[in-house]
Amino acid sequence: MRKPKAYVEVSCLCCGELGPHNGRGLRKTCYLRHFHAGTLDDFPPLGQTLTCLWRRENYAELRERNIPLREAAERLGVHQRTAERYEARLKAAA
Incomplete structure (x- = not known):
């Protein structure tokens, strides 16, 4: 059985709200919005x-x-x- 994936809660760089980190310092909602809008490059990768x-x-x-x-x-x-x-x-x- 796999362990549940741990997540880090962040203050989103886009909207400032707390939520699970999805990448680039963004919550999942904001990450997906910027991904589909093609503006994800405005937020550089944070690495690990x-x-x-x-x-x-x-x-x-x-x-x-x-x-x-x-x-x-x-x-x-x-x-x-x-x-x-x-x-x-x-x-x-x-």
Whole structure:
């Protein structure tokens, strides 16, 4: 069975409303509207910045609750090595 896809909620760059991120900093409704209007290029791609940020924040929350590194990685759907990198960032920031 597949895990449900996690999504990041953003303040849309087009309308400013909160909603699930669909790409380029836009909610799904605005993304589709700009896609069909041919104006999607007005909003440059964000890359994987938001998803990665979301994972790091959730990783920090899990570790604060004393969830072991391996289990935190499994819950976020990342490799253990990625979780180790998140851990190193947390220690460096402290």
